[in-house]
Amino acid sequence: MTDFTLEDLDAIIASRAKSSDETSYTQKLVRKGVAKCAQKLGEEAVEAAIAAVQEDRKELTAEAADLLYHLLVVLNVSEVPLKDVMSELAGRTGQTGLEEKASRPRE
Ligand SMILES: N=c1c2ncn([C@@H]3O[C@H](COP(=O)(O)OP(=O)(O)OP(=O)(O)O)[C@@H](O)[C@H]3O)c2ncn1[C@@H]1O[C@H](COP(=O)(O)O)[C@@H](O)[C@H]1O
Helix, strand or coil, X not given: CCCCXXXXXXXXXXXXXXXXXXXXXXXXXXXXXXXXXXXXXXXXXXXXXXHHHCCCHHHHHHHHHHHHHHHHHHHHHCCCCHHHHHHHHHHHCCCCHHHHHHHCCCC
């Protein structure tokens, strides 16, 4: 059990993203731009999905960690605060997923 939170990781990522620390993976990735960050996010999502289908819980745990890290990087680069995402989720808690889906504007 750990009390490490997504907010903790988000704060570290924000700090590394604006640093010029050459030893930082985050700093190097962010410098490549949003398209590269988004590509990594997509790759990690696919790898997590494959691990789930293969029922490989150890691999899924590792890939889920990669996925959450890369999601936070993309949010940082896109200037979408994690707290806005959490507010969005909090706002949905009063309704079921199907009700939320039905309430979305039709395209
Ligand atoms: N949680 C993570 C984390 N998860 C995944 N990754 C990196 O994400 C990369 C994705 O895996 P790949 O197998 O695709 O790696 P790769 O082939 O090196 O990727 P590319 O060369 O294509 O970018 C790996 O290099 C991982 O190290 C992470 N890198 C950093 N963090 C944490 O982020 C914080 C800041 O890290 P630095 O910016 O490196 O200081 C620290 O707390 C780190 O623990």
